[in-house]
């Protein structure tokens with residue numbers, strides 16, 4: 001008899017699976033061998049059902065948090081996720097949590113959760129590059145692997161993780177680097193934290209990236225405005241001056257709290273843009289520099305990319321505003 005079918009088997013680890021939509025829940029709008037599809041159509045129970053054997057890995061509690069294309073991710077969904085995950089982990093018998101997500105903003109949600117959740121039990125995000133109805137859909141394997149990671153004691157204490165195309169990435173490093181390849185995600189030169197698949201789970205690197213002091217989730221209506229601006233040939237600061245003016249006049253609500261600058265090289269900035277940024281800074285706007293060339297590990301924001309720095313800055317500014 002298969003040990004998993006034995007009457008006296010050990011209880012399975014309890015894993016919460018939260019659905020938010022994305023391509024993993026997408027349905028083809030044309031022939032399944034062709035590209036057109038709509039993201040976020042299937043619900044999380046249907047995704048679990050489509051991953052044969054997943055029920056032998058864990059006792060799954062599937063819940064729908066949202067059904068969106070992740071390009072439309074917004075703070076309300078982040079707040080719901082953080083609240084539900086914190087509630088789940090308050091149960092002493094809760095072992096892990098999986099979040100299914102669109103691939104486009106997965107790295108932002110992963111980093112948001114990394115900032116606001118108390119470290120400990122594993123939270124694992126996953127996605128797919130092909131919709132659920134495609135030929136060779138990658139979602140079921142990715143979901144299965146994410147549950148393998150979330151149910152594993154070895155994954156605990158490593159921060160928020162992402163299980164994608166056989167690799168386990170940390171929330172700080174992971175980024176989407178290709179619009180359609182199945183291995184669309186990378187952790188850059190640092191490489192993934194490990195591998196997961198038919199052979200099980202193996203971590204090959206320990207450092208999951210810097211975990212900031214746990215930050216609170218801003219309450220509704222109290223998310224600060226942090227915008228991204230970039231430096232490039234001819235960047236003259238006009239966008240920054242327009243934002244500042246709209247903010248001062250009250251036309252922009254909430255007003256401008258911070259700017260993340262996607263600079264060149266080491267985070268360097270065109271002199272004309274810099275002049276406008278200096279004015280913004282002296283008006284009380286927090287200005288943080290990232291780079292379009294990628295940042296090395298270390299420093300105030302530990303090599304985070306610009307969209308993750310934006311997440312962090314929103315949370316830090318909200319914490320400061322609360323006092």
Ligand SMILES: NC(=O)CC[C@H](N)C(=O)O
Nearest residue numbers: 022023069070102103104
């Ligand atoms: N592969 C994907 O999931 C990208 C599709 C979709 N735009 C999303 O992020 O939800």
